[in-house]
Amino acid sequence: MAGSLYYLIRGxxxxxxxxxxxxxxxxxxxLAPDCFYAASPEGLDAKYQHVEPTYQRTFEKRxxxxxxxxxxxxxxxxxxVMYVAIALLAPWCPLP
Numbered sequence: 001m002a003g004s005l006y007y008l009i010r011g012x013x014x015x016x017x018x019x020x021x022x023x024x025x026x027x028x029x030x031l032a033p034d035c036f037y038a039a040s041p042e043g044l045d046a047k048y049q050h051v052e053p054t055y056q057r058t059f060e061k062r063x064x065x066x067x068x069x070x071x072x073x074x075x076x077x078x079x080x081v082m083y084v085a086i087a088l089l090a091p092w093c094p095l096p
Contacts, residue, residue: 006093013090020083023076030073037067 029036037055038044041064044052053065 009093010091014087017084017087020080020087023080023083027073027076027080030069030071030076033067033069 033039033055037053039054039056041049041054041062044054049064051065053067054062055067055069056062057069057071059068
């Protein structure tokens, strides 16, 4: 049983690094939303306002599609660091 747990930790846990990369991407979007979305529908062409999402940091009601950003980009970045750190350290886990 202990040997299989060892191989599980060394073989599966490093695969969690992909979730860290996902959290890094999420942090980038939350910290710099102007690179990906318009701040208001007025910044878009009229023909795209009904389909192109804009971002907002408050939860006001809009008639156009929105992406609600809570502004926790640094928390996403830190959780990404944790995922990657765990994935990098798992292969050096000592035998039980």
